[in-house]
Amino acid sequence: MTDLTQAAASRLLTDTNHNRRPWGLLLVAVPVFLVGWLVIWPTISAIARTVWRLDAEGNYGFNLSSYVFFFSDQYSLNNLAITLWTTGMCALLLLVICLPIALYLRFSSGRLPAYVQGLAIFPLFVPSIILAYAFIRVLGPNGMVDILFNAVGLPKIRTPYLTPWGPVIGLVWDNIPLTVLILLAGLGNVANQSIEAARDVGANRLQVFWHIILPRISNSVLVALSFSILGIFSAFTLPYLLGPASPEMMGPFMQRTFREVNDPLNAITQAVIAFGFCIVFGLFYVRSVARNRGG
Amino acid sequence: MKRREFMLATAATAGTLILPRMTSAAEGVIDWYTSSDSNIYDFWANTVKPAFEAANPGITINLVDAGDGAGIIAIGERAIAAKQTGTDPQADYFETANPRLPAGAIEAGIYTNVKAAGLSNYSKINPLAIDSDYSLPYRGSQVLLAYDSTKLDPANTPKDWDALVEWIKANPGAFVYNRPDKGGSGGNFVRRAIHQANGLDPSLFTVDNYTEEFGNEALGKAWAILSDIAPSLYDSGAYSSGNTQSIQLLAQGVVTMTPVWSDQVLQAIDQGVLPPETGLVQLQDLALCGDFSRAVIIENGTNKDAALKLADFVLSEAIQSAILTELGGFPGVSWDYVEPALRERFSDIVPTTIPTFPSGQWEAAINDGWYRNVAPNVARDS
Structure with a gap:
């Protein structure tokens, strides 16, 4: 009986060893092929189509005029600036909001943290279009907040609806779950022993956070931020529904240039420029993953 | 081995299922x-x-x-x-x-x-x-002005463009229209301003007479009119992002008047989204487009x-x-x-005439021009 099992096990082991490589590569081939086909190829084609195209005389040639237009057009630059401002502001707010939540969840136990975690993950299950309309109902003009304030005799709020703060609030709320989850995973790396050891030698809470916890989770912070930044930079629904008509974020701007202004060339140029910014954050992420794997 | 065969068979079946159906349309x-x-x-x-x-x-x-x-x-x-x-x-x-x-x-x-x-x-x-x-x-449908008759007496509603502009300026923050590319109610309000700026003559604009020179001249005058009323609009120049959002702002009592599609507003009143006190009015000098x-x-x-x-x-x-x-x-x-x-x-x-505005290149010119010339409102940055 034991012999038989052992034989079977070893056969299974050699089988797996023998077959692992080709099958593994084959399994990876599908996603790699899809990424190549649906992401990398369109990117290359977009870049090629904006720099190598027909000129006025009908000859193909190297032409950067659409990029020159973008970077010399104040309206486009304002849109790029508001996108960068929104992204930066969201990243900052996400860090300020999510880090305390993650720390609380990591270092406390019981029923309450479970509820807090459930609440922090909740936005994951709310589609952004529903979030946008709920936002208008609550924070919009004459919304719930105004009604509550009015009931206790306070003045109306200056509503963030249709101002640059509208998308910021919506996007931060939308990105809380992902950020909290990634930070929480990172905090799992912090050993209780090292914190206790630091406490034993007299470190206060701030010192523990600064010297023990932060160095261990800096990688996770980077990953969490690059993830949310990538999503926020190209966000469409929330900036479109909650943001001002002008300046507009790159997502609605691209869509409008393509669809409403019937100008595919400038829309693709805007997309390539947005891609250029996103790739910087993407590289941060790839670098930190690679560093993690190496270590 | 068997498991592998099973998986291959499953994958093959799944592959055939997700292939696009290459069937012909059915007769009838x-x-x-x-x-x-x-x-x-x-x-x-x-x-x-x-x-x-x-x-x-x-x-x-x-x-x-x-x-x-x-x-x-x-x-x-x-x-x-x-x-x-x-x-x-x-x-x-x-x-x-x-x-x-x-x-x-x-x-x-x-x-x-x-x-x-x-x-x-x-x-x-x-x-x-x-x-x-x-x-x-x-x-068909046409754009009308919907207003809250508890705040604006039907007898005092603006009947022509000049009266409308006067009313908007006298009641800052009480009027909103949506971005012209995001819905026809705001879009046709903008087109009405273009008609106003060009002698109330819809026949000036045809689907194939757009040229950059004529466009800049004709639309430029309209941008001046719209920029002039911008500071008196809701939130000192905010523009809602669609037909429904304008109706929502009217329903929440935030604005007193907004342009609406006739069919949407009748349905909204019918379904109780807008109260029965909602009044409708059309400009008499030249109607809004439909x-x-x-x-x-x-x-x-x-x-x-x-x-x-x-x-x-x-x-x-x-x-x-x-x-x-x-x-x-x-x-x-x-x-x-x-x-x-x-x-x-x-x-x-029942409309006696329904002014229309051509699409084609005019549409792109309006969509781009409005965003560049009317939407940026420097005074609004607070």
């Missing part, structure tokens, strides 16, 4: 596409489809939502490709489309000349609505004859009356061909 099933909102789709699913299928046994309608205008154009491109290869376009009827799109579609012969198709109801169509021999106007939705028949569709039957059916008195009562739209036929009782009931919104 009209492939119908729309780019309109869900209220139009529902109207077809609940009213037109059952009535037509009951009247024409053996013919059914396959209702497909193509998403938006670009979706319809993509199906049109497919029909051109199918025509060239002699295959089946799997499309017979567009609920609303512009036969000039995709460019060259009429020349390619994929759209039916409905004027020459011998429809028994063609002569009933409102002459104001006809735009091309290749499209069939069957429903437009008709025009059906297009695919010439090389398998079920062209059935589709023509459907087109004729849609112009019948029963369906045209239902467009008024159930959709809150205008009929595509002349008002003489609507039930007399209904004509009486809707006499207030």
